[in-house]
Amino acid sequence: MDELKFRRQAYEDPRNQDPEFLEQMQATPEHQALVSELKRLDAKLSHALKVAVPEDLADKLILRQQLQQHHKQRRQTGFLVAMAASVAFIVGISFSLLRLGPVDLAEHALAHVYHEGVALQVDQNVNFSQVNAQLAAMKNLEHAKFIEQPGKVYYTSYCDFQGVKSLHLVLQAEKGKVTLFIVPIEKRMVLDNTFADGKYKGMGFETRDAYILLIGEDQADLRFVKDEIKNTFI
Numbered sequence: 001m002d003e004l005k006f007r008r009q010a011y012e013d014p015r016n017q018d019p020e021f022l023e024q025m026q027a028t029p030e031h032q033a034l035v036s037e038l039k040r041l042d043a044k045l046s047h048a049l050k051v052a053v054p055e056d057l058a059d060k061l062i063l064r065q066q067l068q069q070h071h072k073q074r075r076q077t078g079f080l081v082a083m084a085a086s087v088a089f090i091v092g093i094s095f096s097l098l099r100l101g102p103v104d105l106a107e108h109a110l111a112h113v114y115h116e117g118v119a120l121q122v123d124q125n126v127n128f129s130q131v132n133a134q135l136a137a138m139k140n141l142e143h144a145k146f147i148e149q150p151g152k153v154y155y156t157s158y159c160d161f162q163g164v165k166s167l168h169l170v171l172q173a174e175k176g177k178v179t180l181f182i183v184p185i186e187k188r189m190v191l192d193n194t195f196a197d198g199k200y201k202g203m204g205f206e207t208r209d210a211y212i213l214l215i216g217e218d219q220a221d222l223r224f225v226k227d228e229i230k231n232t233f234i
Helices: 003-012 019-027 029-049 057-100 105-115 128-136 219-232
Strands: 153-161 164-172 177-184 194-196 201-206 210-216
Touching: 003 019, 003 029, 019 029, 105 153, 105 177, 105 201, 105 210, 128 153, 128 164, 153 177, 177 219, 201 219, 210 219
Parallel strands: none
Antiparallel strands: 153 164, 164 177, 177 210, 194 201, 201 210
């Protein structure tokens, strides 16, 4: 074995047990010293690489991964909660502004007539004392009442005019039925004396405590019920 091959094998594996390598090592003190030095260096490297693994290393790694995932989810959840809170705040403000804005009584009255179509189909045969009891339970209408029966009353129920508790009635007129709304007076209410759409005609007027809205298909019926209300409602 020549000198170059010996040194290459010594550096690669100083513990080489090949007979030719061992023979070359024993040939000179310099070869023996080289192999001994390389063995000491190899031993130091092996010792340095032998790091003890903690018994709970796997548990710690799993815990760390779980904590990282938890923090990530908290950040995402926090963002979603913040977004939801912002949306809820905006919706709440918008809803509050909507409720505080002007109320077109004619528009709301027509919408109620279409939405509660069943009111024109039933016959509850309501007595005016029952209507008075309902009026007494309404804000700012505690003293409003009918002093006598305003003709036949087919239907009565509470309804909502943009957050204002109101009363919905259906009365008999000369030819057909007329829907009557009694709405407590508020400054944000806007009342039209007359209004209409493609099907219904409407009429509005004001008493001491309430706005009165009448809706029907015939103008003469509206005038008839208006006279009845003015003669019986105080």
